[in-house]
Amino acid sequence: MIRVVLSLFRSDVNPADRVVPPSSYTANLTVLTAAAMAFLAVFALALSMASGRLADRWSDALARTATIRISAPPEQADTQVQAVLEALKTTPGIASYRVLDDDEMKKLLNPWFGPDLPVETLPLPKLIELTETSGGMDAEGLRMRLAAEAPGAVLDDHTRWRRPLVEAAGRLRLLGGLSLLLIGGAMAGMITLAAQASLAANGQVIRTLRLVGARDTFIARAFERRFTIRGLLGAGAGTLLGMAAVAMLPRANEAGGFLTGLGFTGWGWLWPLVLPPLAAVVSFWATRAAARHMLRGIR
Amino acid sequence: MIELQNVAVGYGGADLLAEMTLKLVPGSFHFLTGPSGAGKTTFLKLCYAELLPSTGFIGLFGQDVRLMGRDDIARTRQRIGVVHQDCQFLDHLPVAENIALPLTVAGRHVDIGELKELISWVGLRAQSTALPPQLSGGERQRAALARAVMTSPEVILADEPTGNLDWEMSLRLLSLLVELNKMGKTVVIATHDLNLIRQAKTQISARVLRIAGRRLHLAGADL
Numbered sequence: 001m002i003r004v005v006l007s008l009f010r011s012d013v014n015p016a017d018r019v020v021p022p023s024s025y026t027a028n029l030t031v032l033t034a035a036a037m038a039f040l041a042v043f044a045l046a047l048s049m050a051s052g053r054l055a056d057r058w059s060d061a062l063a064r065t066a067t068i069r070i071s072a073p074p075e076q077a078d079t080q081v082q083a084v085l086e087a088l089k090t091t092p093g094i095a096s097y098r099v100l101d102d103d104e105m106k107k108l109l110n111p112w113f114g115p116d117l118p119v120e121t122l123p124l125p126k127l128i129e130l131t132e133t134s135g136g137m138d139a140e141g142l143r144m145r146l147a148a149e150a151p152g153a154v155l156d157d158h159t160r161w162r163r164p165l166v167e168a169a170g171r172l173r174l175l176g177g178l179s180l181l182l183i184g185g186a187m188a189g190m191i192t193l194a195a196q197a198s199l200a201a202n203g204q205v206i207r208t209l210r211l212v213g214a215r216d217t218f219i220a221r222a223f224e225r226r227f228t229i230r231g232l233l234g235a236g237a238g239t240l241l242g243m244a245a246v247a248m249l250p251r252a253n254e255a256g257g258f259l260t261g262l263g264f265t266g267w268g269w270l271w272p273l274v275l276p277p278l279a280a281v282v283s284f285w286a287t288r289a290a291a292r293h294m295l296r297g298i299r
Numbered sequence: 300m301i302e303l304q305n306v307a308v309g310y311g312g313a314d315l316l317a318e319m320t321l322k323l324v325p326g327s328f329h330f331l332t333g334p335s336g337a338g339k340t341t342f343l344k345l346c347y348a349e350l351l352p353s354t355g356f357i358g359l360f361g362q363d364v365r366l367m368g369r370d371d372i373a374r375t376r377q378r379i380g381v382v383h384q385d386c387q388f389l390d391h392l393p394v395a396e397n398i399a400l401p402l403t404v405a406g407r408h409v410d411i412g413e414l415k416e417l418i419s420w421v422g423l424r425a426q427s428t429a430l431p432p433q434l435s436g437g438e439r440q441r442a443a444l445a446r447a448v449m450t451s452p453e454v455i456l457a458d459e460p461t462g463n464l465d466w467e468m469s470l471r472l473l474s475l476l477v478e479l480n481k482m483g484k485t486v487v488i489a490t491h492d493l494n495l496i497r498q499a500k501t502q503i504s505a506r507v508l509r510i511a512g513r514r515l516h517l518a519g520a521d522l
């Protein structure tokens with residue numbers, strides 16, 4: 001298999017290459033299109049990988065934290081907090097928990113109400129932040145216990161607002177993958193058209209070759225070789241440009257959000273390098289299919 | 300090596316040729332005559348699997364043409380040298396490379412010395428680096444003959460090989476084919492030039508096949 005692939009690149013072992021006349025300038029369009037496709041594919045890949053990371057981060061980090069909010073009349077607040085803490089102590093699946101103090105409440109409210117908020121004087125609910133173990137806790141069971149022992153306590157395990165985010169990220173990843181498939185399909189279609197045009201333009205050459213005893217594989221090879229090399233070169237250039245463009249996207253800090261997270265990280269940079277060989281494979285098979293199809297019409 | 304049994308053939312409509320039975324034995328020399336449009340080229344196409352018979356059996360080197368795959372056809376053509384009536388070449392390659400083409404496509408080694416010898420044998424030494432469109436009709440036909448014999452095939456089928464040639468050149472080409480036959484090759488020449496046949500008969504024992512009334516006849520000694 002490897003020998004077959006390598007032999008595609010050696011013109012000295014490819015007499016088939018000479019028997020088909022040199023291509024016209026339109027052949028360069030194949031290179032250009034392959035480059036454009038690869039460029040787009042790099043972005044689809046980056047999108048897919050970034051949204052994958054995002055989905056993982058959201059579902060992982062957020063999945064394991066939850067909040068209990070206790071809204072009760074001031075005189076009952078402390079007893080209810082105690083009741084909740086008692087309940088948490090005996091609930092399996094909880095790694096840690098703590099009551100947020102006034103300073104932390106202030107920090108949380110700061111963005112909305114400014115720094116001068118007199119937290120102490122406001123009838124604010126008490127907040128308890130808890131972290132689940134990786135095994136997870138039984139949220140429904142806890143809810144029922146809280147309802148019985150601390151009626152003012154509400155468990156918020158974040159699923160409500162987390163789920164659509166994770167779903168959106170997952171959907172985005174899927175769209176990225178789908179775009180890659182579409183780009184691959186478009187590339188196969190484009191190569192097929194170009195190969196067909198080239199085969200048709202060389203109809204007389206192919207008929208002559210057939211008459212002097214050339215086998216189909218021999219004739220097809222000349223075309224396969226040309227289009228595979230064009231696909232590879234074009235996609236190579238497009239991929240490099242795409243990677244450069246992704247690398248030059250402005251980068252913010254860790255919390256920078258989605259847009260600035262669009263890119264590759266670490267070994268992820270190796271993924272786009274798969275695109276040129278993939279383009280070569282697509283070109284090879286598309287050309288082979290077109291050649292076989294055309295040759296079937298010639299005895 | 301080429302065998303026809305009760306073969307009929309046509310192009311879609313009525314049969315152009317019918318009830319043809321023939322066996323070409325190794326080393327034989329045949330002329331195929333008949334008026335223009337009688338089906339000489341069609342007959343030769345049957346012999347190199349370019350056309351399939353509508354009925355009957357054709358065996359090429361012991362293989363039934365109907366059962367031959369595309370690669371079988373290619374391999375069979377490597378054993379049959381054909382001088383086509385229209386002499387198609389690859390116009391972007393020099394004459395020498397065109398003549399060597401049957402070896403190239405078969406993946407066989409081209410012996411430059413042999414190639415040169417063959418080119419001078421057909422008298423094209425001066426044209427060997429020219430491109431096919433630069434050749435005259437007669438030169439094309441000689442190049443086509445050289446290409447046909449390049450692989451040293453067992454059978455040579457020549458379709459009107461002297462069609463574009465003056466008498467002197469025709470004789471020269473004929474003597475090339477006679478020479479090949481003396482080397483043991485089976486030769487079939489389609490021609491409507493009766494003088495050529497008469498001339499050949501003085502050099503060699505050739506049989507004459509005549510197409511008349513959609514049938515193949517073995518012509519008598521009256522030629």
Ligand SMILES: Nc1ncnc2c1ncn2[C@@H]1O[C@H](COP(=O)(O)OP(=O)(O)O)[C@@H](O)[C@H]1O
Pocket residue numbers: 310315333334335336337338339340341342
């Ligand atoms: N590809 C074809 N399709 C339809 N008819 C054809 C085709 N080739 C030849 N013919 C017809 O078949 C007849 C015989 O042609 P051909 O074998 O070339 O005759 P010849 O070589 O004896 O001059 C002619 O009438 C010709 O018009």
Ligand SMILES: [Mg+2]
Pocket residue numbers: 339340341384458459
């Ligand atoms: Mg003819």
